[in-house]
Amino acid sequence: MNDLEQELFGFTDSDSDSEHDMNTHQPVDSMELDDESDAFDPIFQSIMNSHEEEQEQQKPLHYHSLQQQSSVNPNTEITNALIPAVTSPINNTLPRPNHLPHKQVEGLCLHINVLSDKDQARLMAQITEKNFFKAGQQNQAMCFGKRDLEWLSWLIYGRLFSDLEDGAGEGISVLSEPYCSSHWTTRVPLFDQSIMNLYFPGNGIKPHVDLARFEDGIIIISLLSAINMDFYKALSPMSPNDPPTGTNSPTPPHLPSKERSPDFTVRLEPGSVLTIQGKARYEWEHGIQETMEDVVDGGDTIKRKIRVSITLRKMRGSAWEVGGPGGGGDGTVNGIADR
Ligand SMILES: O=C(O)CCC(=O)C(=O)O
Ligand SMILES: [Fe+2]
Numbered sequence: 207m208n209d210l211e212q213e214l215f216g217f218t219d220s221d222s223d224s225e226h227d228m229n230t231h232q233p234v235d236s237m238e239l240d241d242e243s244d245a246f247d248p249i250f251q252s253i254m255n256s257h258e259e260e261q262e263q264q265k266p267l268h269y270h271s272l273q274q275q276s277s278v279n280p281n282t283e284i285t286n287a288l289i290p291a292v293t294s295p296i297n298n299t300l301p302r303p304n305h306l307p308h309k310q311v312e313g314l315c316l317h318i319n320v321l322s323d324k325d326q327a328r329l330m331a332q333i334t335e336k337n338f339f340k341a342g343q344q345n346q347a348m349c350f351g352k353r354d355l356e357w358l359s360w361l362i363y364g365r366l367f368s369d370l371e372d373g374a375g376e377g378i379s380v381l382s383e384p385y386c387s388s389h390w391t392t393r394v395p396l397f398d399q400s401i402m403n404l405y406f407p408g409n410g411i412k413p414h415v416d417l418a419r420f421e422d423g424i425i426i427i428s429l430l431s432a433i434n435m436d437f438y439k440a441l442s443p444m445s446p447n448d449p450p451t452g453t454n455s456p457t458p459p460h461l462p463s464k465e466r467s468p469d470f471t472v473r474l475e476p477g478s479v480l481t482i483q484g485k486a487r488y489e490w491e492h493g494i495q496e497t498m499e500d501v502v503d504g505g506d507t508i509k510r511k512i513r514v515s516i517t518l519r520k521m522r523g524s525a526w527e528v529g530g531p532g533g534g535g536d537g538t539v540n541g542i543a544d545r
Pocket of ligand 2: 414415416492
């Protein structure tokens, strides 16, 4: 375990041998979550350090349209039709949030500069406190139910629904029209399932359409470092009317993702939020290649670092019968999710 990992997970290698209850849901309430507190400084510093390194490696800093050949699959043309290139000053203040709807794919929008480094540090402190990743021994954890998502209320209602600085966001927040439709952003609860994923360099996730048991309106929050997310026209598109038991298993079976060429790639920067609804949710697969480095604008490759993501979704009413929490009893499940 290196220094960064140790700071993130708060355990030493010898600690990781100890027994951890798979379904223990540690309360975060005992933590100081005061924005002004210095309690997060070590983690905050890790994030700042990794940001600074990335900023040195990568110019412009925040978003690149990608028009280069992928190092993973030389025949893969990765194009990105998102409105390109926002640059940001190298400092610790949060640049202006920017909302980048995809030009071709209805319902896909990348929101950059939404979470400050301090917000990310706060989330990482919560994730660490709850020991979701079992000191780095597992790479995924899930929460089910309104109560078990309360730790994210400050994020959802204090950040995604409101602008960070008066006047800076022009009165438009991530979860508002025209980026997200009120047909789902007014539902109660807004989200009742979250998945926290931990990616070490080389880790990925197979292309998939999120399962039919989830309603329309999904968001992915990226923390710590940037990664390329690839999009593929779905081999088996879904529809909101599919039974909640439905999967996106295509016929013929999935090609390994390395043999499929993504239609486009979105670079998910730390502090960004990707909102996926409508056609983007049902007719497109998303995935992350298992590679140590990503190709960005201009053909540069950028080495991957540790990344954490939080996916937020809402189960369809009837889906609780077919796919509610498998473990726990407290609504928290650790293990591998089907998507
Ligand atoms: O980790 C990510 O960025 C994507 C996660 C995802 O697609 C999922 O949980 O369904
Ligand atoms: Fe997904």
